Amino acid sequence: MMRLKRVLGWCVAIVAVVGVAGLWYSSHPEIEPLNASNPAKFSDEMVARGKLLADAGDCAVCHTSKDGVTNTGGLAIEIPFGTIYTTNITPDVETGIGSWSFDAFKRAMREGIDREGNYLYPAFPYTAFTKTSDADLEALYAYLMSQTAVKSHNPKTDLSFPFNIRRGISAWNLLFLSPGAYQPDTAQSEEWNRGAYLVEGLGHCSACHTPRNLMFAEKTGADYLGGGVAEGWIAPALNQHSPSPLGWNKQELVEYMRTGFSINHGVAAGPMAPVVKEGLSAQSDADLMAIATYLLSFQGSETKIPDGDREKAAADINLKAYSQIEPLTSQGARIFSGACMACHNQDSGPVLNGVKPSIALNSNLYESSPDNMIHIILNGIQSPATDKLGYMPAFRYNMNDQQIVALLSYLREDFAKQPAWPALAERVKQIRLETETDN
Ligand code: HEC
Ligand code: HEC
Ligand code: HEC
Structure with a gap:
């Protein structure tokens, strides 16, 4: 199950209210079902290209339930007004998209409207997917229609009134959907535009x-x-x-997207792990470089440490943090030394388990919110982005809230020299409760 309370509460909230108020009214025609006895044929090359695009768009991440068959849907997305279930996007005629023509598929991706003319909830990221080119949509369609058709009767999306009225989404679309394929920015390089196309479109990074x-x-x-x-x-x-205390450079971004790990940063965990595992890691070098070029153009020049100086800057940050652990004067330092250092020291000793991320270089320690650090300590990292990374153990049953607060306060204030996280104890308690059933 996916908990998207805060992120995806958006998709329905105000939208439906406005729709019910009847401020806008719009309807779309049904698109004729395909003649199933005359299936289209696609070349192997086109299907393979479509598969890579499906990976880039994380289709299977959302359209596969836990232990379910790929793309047969049924993943629950919880929002405050109920639960949205993803749909079966294998070509089964009865329960999937087997009766969808290319035009119907294109309309869903560009406008968020299904074959029958119903509005889809923006939990389906069509506001990004709309930027995909016709040629790529054709390849995606070829791949989807070439999968094995699997019957899958998924639970029905069940939202409370008024959010169950799909037509309400038309108002939101009017404000926030700009339908149409990506248009290159002629002031930018070809590589930058390729990156923009992938990040703003199928990658739906934003x-x-x-x-x-x-x-x-x-x-x-x-x-x-x-x-x-x-x-x-x-x-x-x-x-x-x-x-990130160092910011990013191109090589680090490419490495992170390819392997789920960058030595000057850390790993792709939580919801970023499947984005790497099922999407980014399979893309071509040229495309990952293009994404990096595009992303770096938003980083601003003053935060950048030149490539030649980064190794030394990273070593300095590590030294400053790690060298002050001894003597173990606080409870937090003692916990860190005993429970974490074996796998997270930055000396030349052996790597016990996959990789040895530096805690001092990890963005999560420098965030204004402690949430990611709390998730990682309580629940560990059970599904690594790639098999080579190893697993991080969960400390949920080894440490009580007070010990986690002591550890995190130490890491934040003494190790990273950042201002204390406010209301830390409440967050630890809350996240422990919220993630109880996951473990
Ligand atoms: C962030 C999660 C997410 C991702 C990623 C995602 N989808 Fe979906 N998709 C959904 C949800 C949720 C729905 C159902 C929306 C609704 O019921 O209104 C949906 C619906 C659809 C539909 C309409 C199907 C129907 O029967 O009505 C199609 C087609 C579709 N997705 C294709 C794709 C493709 C292709 C990709 C990858 C390029 C993709 N989706 C990626 C969440 C996602
Ligand atoms: C489903 C939500 C989601 C999507 C989609 C997503 N990310 Fe992430 N991303 C995250 C989360 C959560 C983290 C933090 C992971 C961690 O701390 O281990 C993250 C971390 C990252 C980081 C590391 C940042 C840092 O300072 O440590 C990079 C780089 C990144 N994402 C790039 C991308 C790119 C590029 C895309 C699109 C191709 C993308 N992300 C799409 C959720 C997402
Ligand atoms: C048995 C070895 C081991 C121990 C003990 C351990 N870790 Fe980890 N840790 C790992 C590994 C391996 C990863 C990378 C895992 C992955 O991505 O699959 C990791 C990742 C992390 C990350 C980076 C997450 C990110 O999103 O970048 C943080 C932060 C972290 N650990 C903190 C801790 C803390 C704090 C402790 C002590 C309470 C600890 N770890 C104990 C092995 C360990």
Whole structure:
């Protein structure tokens, strides 16, 4: 189950209220079902290209339930007004998209309207997918229609009144959907435009990495990629507000997207792990470089440490933090030394388990919210972005709230020299409760 309370509350909230008020009215015709006895044929090359695009768009991440068959839907997305279930996007005629023509599929991706003419909830990221080119939509369609058709009767999306009235979404779309394929910015390089196409379109990176306005739509302008919330995790800013003490360079970004780990940062955990595992890690070098080029253009020049100086800057940050652990004068330092150092020291000793991320270089320690650190300590990292990373153990049953607060206060204030996190104890208690059933 996905908890998208804060991120995706948007999709329905005010929208439905406005719709019910009847301020806007619009309807769309049904698109004729396909003749199932005459299935279209697609080339292997086109299907393979479509699969890569489906990976880039994380289709299977959302359209597969826990232990379910890929793309048969049924994943529950919980929002404050009920539960939205993802749909079966295999070509089964009865329960999937087997009767969808290309035009019907294209309309869903560009406008968020299903074959029968119903509005889809923006929990389906069509505001981003709309930017996909016709040629890529054709390849995606070819891939989806070439999957094995699987019958899957998923639970029905069940939202309370008035959010169950899909037509309300038309009002929200009017304000926040700009339908149409990505148009290149001629002032930018071809590589930058390729990156923009992938990030703003299928990658839908800003769905998690951008804060939302009161209508739960993504903010624009200087707030773009300025950090957001996903399934109770913080998705850090990727623009000039990046919390990383070093900021990013191109090579680090490419490495992080390819392997889920960058030595000057940390790992892709939480909701970012499947984005790497099922999407980014399979993309071509050229495309990952293009994404990095695009992202770096939002980072601002003053935070950047030149490539030649980064190794030394990272070593200095590590030294400053790690060298003050001894003598173990506080409870937090003692816990860190005993419970964490074996796997997180930064000396040349052996790597016990996959990778050995530096806590001093980790963005999560420099965020204004402690939430990611709390998630990681309570629940560990059970589903790594790639198998090579190893697992981080959960400390839920080894430490009580007071011990986690002592550890985190130490890491934040003495280790990273950042101002104390407010209301830390309450957050630890709350997240422990919220994630109880996951473990
Ligand atoms: C963040 C989660 C998420 C991702 C990623 C996602 N979808 Fe969906 N999708 C949904 C949800 C939720 C619905 C159902 C919305 C509703 O019921 O209104 C949906 C509905 C659809 C529908 C309409 C199906 C129907 O029967 O009405 C299609 C088609 C679709 N998605 C295709 C895709 C494709 C192709 C991708 C990858 C490029 C993708 N989705 C990625 C969440 C997602
Ligand atoms: C489903 C939500 C979601 C989507 C979609 C998503 N991210 Fe993330 N991202 C996160 C979260 C959460 C983290 C924090 C992970 C952690 O701390 O381990 C993160 C971390 C990152 C980081 C590391 C930032 C840092 O300072 O440590 C980078 C880089 C990144 N994402 C890039 C991307 C790119 C590029 C895309 C689109 C292709 C993307 N993300 C799409 C949720 C998401
Ligand atoms: C048995 C080894 C081990 C121990 C003990 C351990 N960790 Fe980890 N930790 C890991 C590994 C391996 C990863 C990377 C896992 C992955 O991505 O799959 C990791 C990742 C992390 C991250 C980075 C997460 C991110 O999103 O970038 C943080 C922060 C962290 N650990 C904190 C701690 C703290 C605090 C403790 C002590 C309470 C601790 N770890 C104890 C092995 C360990």
